[in-house]
Amino acid sequence: MRTYSFALGVLLASVTGAVACPDFDLPGVEAYEITGPKMRHPRFYNVVAGGDFDLRLCRDIRAQSDVGKGVFPDVPDFSFEVSELSGLRLVVSVVSECESVLLVHAPFDGWFYDADGTRHRDAQVSIPRPMDGPFDVWVGTSDGALCNAHLRMETFAR
Numbered sequence: 001m002r003t004y005s006f007a008l009g010v011l012l013a014s015v016t017g018a019v020a021c022p023d024f025d026l027p028g029v030e031a032y033e034i035t036g037p038k039m040r041h042p043r044f045y046n047v048v049a050g051g052d053f054d055l056r057l058c059r060d061i062r063a064q065s066d067v068g069k070g071v072f073p074d075v076p077d078f079s080f081e082v083s084e085l086s087g088l089r090l091v092v093s094v095v096s097e098c099e100s101v102l103l104v105h106a107p108f109d110g111w112f113y114d115a116d117g118t119r120h121r122d123a124q125v126s127i128p129r130p131m132d133g134p135f136d137v138w139v140g141t142s143d144g145a146l147c148n149a150h151l152r153m154e155t156f157a158r
Contacts, residue, residue: 022053022074022103030077042152044150046148049148050098052074052144055070083132084132086132090153092137096147097149098147100147101140103140104125107133112125
């Protein structure tokens with residue numbers, strides 16, 4: 001009986017873990033290739049913010065900043081293959097009709113998170129020394145509601 005209970009517990013833990021955290025190995029709903037110099041002028045991408053995944057249930061994300069609450073889709077909204085980032089700072093932000101939250105997985109730097117907190121400051125992540133490679137982006141909301149939003153990608157000289 002103990003063996004069965006233990007096996008069932010392990011099974012439930014593995015199933016819960018698989019669903020509870022975003023997976024940057026999955027392709028984004030939209031995928032783009034872009035260079036750092038092309039983002040010197042901001043690039044905007046339409047997205048519906050929100051989803052079914054509650055970030056508080058995930059224990060696997062250790063972000064460069066504190067991770068708070070937020071509800072995201074389980075797969076990235078966007079996957080970007082970015083090159084020519086040397087000497088640039090990358091800023092990823094959300095302009096939305098609701099309280100947005102932003103989750104970014106960057107190559108070599110790991111996870112970045114931000115929540116807007118008020119309607120006057122949208123969610124924004126700044127990566128001071130980004131490396132070339134894949135960037136995955138999830139656009140969520142603080143309460144799980146869905147709303148129209150724009151993802152903004154822009155680079156600046158360091």
